[in-house]
Amino acid sequence: MEPLASRIRPKILDEFVGQEHLTGKGKPLRVAIEKKELFSFILWGPPGSGKTTLARIYAKAVGAEFHELSAVDSGKEDIKKVVGTHSTSSGQGRQLKLGGKPKVLFIDEIHRFNKAQQDFLLPFVERGDITLIGATTENPSFEIISPLLSRARVFVLNGHNEKEMEQILKRTKLKIPNDARDWLVQMTDGDARQAITTLETAQALYGTITLDTLKEAVQSKHIRYDKKGEEHYNTISALIKSMRASQPDAALYYLARMVDAGEDPKFIARRMVIFASEDIGLAQPTALVVANAVFEAVHKIGYPEAIINLAHGVAYLAQCKKDRRSYDAIFEALDDVKQFGNLPIPLRVRNAPTKLMKELKYGKGYDMYDKESYLPKKLQKKKYLK
Numbered sequence: 001m002e003p004l005a006s007r008i009r010p011k012i013l014d015e016f017v018g019q020e021h022l023t024g025k026g027k028p029l030r031v032a033i034e035k036k037e038l039f040s041f042i043l044w045g046p047p048g049s050g051k052t053t054l055a056r057i058y059a060k061a062v063g064a065e066f067h068e069l070s071a072v073d074s075g076k077e078d079i080k081k082v083v084g085t086h087s088t089s090s091g092q093g094r095q096l097k098l099g100g101k102p103k104v105l106f107i108d109e110i111h112r113f114n115k116a117q118q119d120f121l122l123p124f125v126e127r128g129d130i131t132l133i134g135a136t137t138e139n140p141s142f143e144i145i146s147p148l149l150s151r152a153r154v155f156v157l158n159g160h161n162e163k164e165m166e167q168i169l170k171r172t173k174l175k176i177p178n179d180a181r182d183w184l185v186q187m188t189d190g191d192a193r194q195a196i197t198t199l200e201t202a203q204a205l206y207g208t209i210t211l212d213t214l215k216e217a218v219q220s221k222h223i224r225y226d227k228k229g230e231e232h233y234n235t236i237s238a239l240i241k242s243m244r245a246s247q248p249d250a251a252l253y254y255l256a257r258m259v260d261a262g263e264d265p266k267f268i269a270r271r272m273v274i275f276a277s278e279d280i281g282l283a284q285p286t287a288l289v290v291a292n293a294v295f296e297a298v299h300k301i302g303y304p305e306a307i308i309n310l311a312h313g314v315a316y317l318a319q320c321k322k323d324r325r326s327y328d329a330i331f332e333a334l335d336d337v338k339q340f341g342n343l344p345i346p347l348r349v350r351n352a353p354t355k356l357m358k359e360l361k362y363g364k365g366y367d368m369y370d371k372e373s374y375l376p377k378k379l380q381k382k383k384y385l386k
Contacts, residue, residue: 004200005193008171013057017192018164019050022155029054029155033061038102040125040132042110042140042149045157047233048191051135052108054157059104064131067105071112076120079105083129103130110134111143118145125151138267159190168192174199180211187218189233232263236271239314244279248318255314265306269295272313283323290316329384336379343376 010016013023013033022029032039043051052068059066067082082105107113113121125132125148132152136143140154160168165185169176176184176199188195202209202217235257242250258268269291276291294313298306348370352363373380 003197004172005196008196009053010057011060013061016050016053016057017167018160019054019157022157023054028153029058033058036062038062038064038131040152042134042136042144042152042154043157044136044138044140044154046137046159046190048188048193048195049157049159050192051157052106055104055106055133055135058133059106062102062104064102064104067103067130069105069107071107071109071117074107075117079121079124083124104133105130106133106135108135109137111136111138111140115145118148122148122151139270142266142270160192161190165190165192165195169195169199172196172199174203174209176209177211180209180214183211184214232261235261235263236268239268240271240275243275243314243318244322246318246320246322248315251314251318252311255310259303259307259310265298265303265310266295268310269298269313272310272317275317278327279322279324280317280320281323281326283321287317287320325385329386333384336382340376340378343378345376346374349374 013030016023019029021027024030031037043054045051055068056066069078069082082103121132122145124130132148134140134144134152140149144152162185165188166181169181169184184195184198188198198214198217199209202213205217206213235254239251239254239258242248242254255268259265273288273291273295276287280287291313294309297309301309347361348363348365350357350362352358357363375382
């Protein structure tokens with residue numbers, strides 16, 4: 001039987017829940033669909049945020065043939081089959097003149113295509129033989145080659161919030177007690193597919209959905225996710241939290257689990273680079289140097305030797321002193337920027353390259369060792385770095 005998540009998948013945009021910044025009135029994906037505009041794009045977001053669903057809705061709405069590949073088990077030959085033997089330098093323009101439908105090629109986990117595979121894909125996108133939609137959980141800036149990225153827009157998706165998750169769960173038409181629903185929404189952390197699959201498993205295994213049966217279902221091997229699913233995110237979370245708590249033994253254990261599962265070493269190393277600034281920060285600035293060195297090492301070396309580099313980095317970062325002040329400070333400053341907008345910058349710290357600007361007192365009174373705050377007047381008493 002077709003999985004529940006697939007059976008209740010929205011077919012049109014008005015049925016889709018979430019991603020209002022892309023699908024709301026006047027927003028880019030809705031406008032593209034309403035105007036039937038063909039263009040290539042990358043959907044970047046966490047699991048279960050609706051990437052595949054949006055790709056299918058888009059392709060259907062623009063009247064295109066929809067072809068779906070997974071970068072995990074696909075390659076050049078699969079792309080050739082989709083493009084066909086009749087592609088020409090005039091691409092889709094030629095197809096449409098002949099009465100053919102445009103082709104939308106959706107590639108799930110496109111970040112798993114290596115450079116050679118992405119290079120192979122590029123001319124078909126350039127000529128318009130296909131309209132490419134890529135889906136990725138990884139930052140496209142790191143994983144998609146620049147020529148391909150420059151020919152596609154990038155749309156960032158967010159995990160579903162609690163209200164959206166509750167709307168999505170209602171579509172299952174399953175009877176879910178309030179305590180079970182609340183627990184599931186929290187546990188799945190915005191991943192709609194995981195939430196629906198957990199419900200389906202609990203119903204199939206136990207005949208009823210309760211808080212207890214959901215907890216049992218989560219432990220069941222029937223929904224044991226692979227490295228692109230829940231287990232992947234649970235384990236990286238445990239690794240980060242172990243390093244944050246300065247527990248190198250626990251951190252190395254969770255690193256070993258990820259390595260044993262064949263996790264991409266660059267994924268682990270990138271999280272270490274983030275951690276070095278987010279959690280260690282000013283306490284030990286060399287942590288960022290070490291984390292970057294680990295990233296460079298695993299990028300050049302790869303498995304199996306890269307395991308040693310990863311272990312070196314994890315053990316070091318876990319034992320570093322922690323200081324989140326710079327992390328907290330920048331986000332507090334961003335909150336003020338969003339709240340107050342572009343507050344006037346004090347005249348004495350403005351640049352004064354012209355005579356007029358000097359006459360307007362730009363730069364007047366500036367002292368490089370000034371003790372008076374350079375913050376805008378409204379924020380002069382503010383302390384971000386506490």
